[in-house]
Amino acid sequence: MHGYFGAYGLIALLLVVGAVFVTVALTANRLLRPARPTPQKLLTYECGVDPVGGGWAQSYVRYYVFTFLYVVFAVDAVFLFPWATVFAAPGFGAATLIEMFVFLGFLAVGILYAWRKGVLSWA
Amino acid sequence: MTAAEIVFVLLGVVALASGVLVVTTRQIVRAALYLVVSFGAIAACFLVLTAELVAWVQVLIYVGAVVVLLLFGIMLTRAPIGPSSDLDSRNKPAAVTVAVAAAGVLVTVVVSGFGDAYFEVGESRAGSASVIGSGIFRYWVLPFEVLSVLLLAALVGAIVLSRTDIGPPKDGDG
Amino acid sequence: MHVVYPAVLAALLFAIGVYGVLARRNAILVLMSVELMLNAVNLNLVAFDVWLADRLGSGQILGLFVIVIAAAEVGLGLAIVLQVFRNRATIAVDSLDELAEDKQ
């Protein structure tokens, strides 16, 4: 077990070990714990009073905008990593640096736009 | 069958099964979670094909971001716990026909076209970060820069869509 | 590895996506099915890249580009869906047919 497939084999094995750990722990829990459900116990917790309405809560679209901002920047950050491994190698250097800065520049304009439109601050 | 092929087929079965669940389940949040399983299995398929970087990008972007975005969308449009009856439209039989036909044609074409094509998946580093990096910055610079413009446009679009107070100026508030 | 394994897997996955796009009513589920189709395409790109041992790495790099564009697409799509939900309180694609020609 070595090399590329060995490495990912080990990771897969570790995942299996982790899953086994969780399963064993939960099985031990199942054997040791009491189980006496009562209707009161199974009620949704709402600070000690009876729950009002369903489980759905009104939430901000704003959260969605933040998440989308992240997605746009994350797909850009993805390219930073392969770039990081090559940009200082012979044959790349300054030109590659500038190319990346152009790329980042466009995204910086994006964040500036978001900032100016007040998306980033919680009015 | 080689070991890599066996692993690949098993992962493929997982990807397909969870894919089928995505398009048939009647619980919308479950659909997003099955999508995670499907994406994860496809990422593992990439790993088997030695496309290391693409595999982890798949995990970071799809599992870590796109699915969360989808879950946000689902929760902001009220996701009930338990099955809902209005997720499928009336043209289900037509959809089945089209999908089966598409699958039949594609599989036939692919099998007859590439039936005997074979390659070794081995220790070649064709998918490592540095190989992809030099590929992008040697041969794919222009598409890469165009991509940044596209992302900028998407960002502006999403902001404009999500904020009702941006738009034609109302009573002098700009 | 035989090329047919990834290629057939991609074809089937694509067909599942096609079914989802046609059969689903909820706009977000339609978007998910589109993602499945894009993933099928990616699988093909990567598999053929590895098979052909492409010197430019076209398949894998295009795969990366597809992932990026898919992320932007789903983000915008959802922004539109949320906006529709806010105005109509529904995101069923077959009831949003006001621009259809034969609607009386």
Added chain:
Amino acid sequence: MTFLEILLRLALVVAAFLLLPLLVGQLEHKAMAHMQARLGPMHAGGFHGWAQLIADGVKFVQKEHVVPAQADRTVFSLAPAIALLPYLVILVVIPVGPGLVALDLDIGLFFVLAVMSVSVLGSVMAGWSSGNKYALLGGLRSAAQLMAYELPLVLAASSVAMAAGTLSLSGIVEAWSPWWLAWQAPALLIFFVAGLAELHRPPFDMPVADSEIVLGPYTEYTGLRFALFLLAEYAGIVVLCALTTVLFLGGWRGPFGDEALGPIWFLIKLFVLAFVVIWLRVSNPRLRADQLQKLAWQVLVPLSLGQLALTGVVKVAMV
């Protein structure tokens, strides 16, 4: 790698995964108590309550598992595992000494970031499946916070990758030299702060704010599954401190005797950082949601873009 060696590696990783979070937890109990002028646990195990967390564990295993009637049972039960397992997997690539690493992955740093981003699903799943408004709100807050702080985290990490020219964590430690402490200082700060926010540690504990939304996504959890979420938090602290050490503080490199004392240096740095994490919890009030997003987008992200520019220019100038 022989079979025995594989087994040994797995055993070591699992041991670290189970032991280090307990040590950090105990450190938190005692350090926090003394900062607040009290003693903390003194009873369990005799000497200064050293066995408190073990006793807690025994207690948790025997607790009833209550699933609310409104909840989605399967998702509710799976969520703690999804939140916990990424941290176990990350530990496998962290180098603790020269050549002492369970698995030296070429793409290590990117692997770590990708796997870490999966754990966000855990809290979203927990929040939604509980069928509880507070849990749902907490889950959404948690996801928004994780998304906002993931970006500076990734950017700061890529700054180090640029400086080292490699993504392998061992390679980064090899390439590290003391003057990076100054050169990469902003990235260090950004990474650590963003990491804290990723873990919902105070002062970034908006998603689990107990005074307003009970315990956020974890409101409905009881017994062992709640304990698994707790374990995930402490394992997260270990992973964050270990990564900060490896990326910014030179990992196993110390003033002398790297070869022999490597793991000791590594552990010292790790626990000093863990202490800082606890210290910040005790000494800072909680940030509001708007302040959180503001800090991420208006301070950390621009700062990390600046750091990237600095790293790139210095690196190209040096070659």
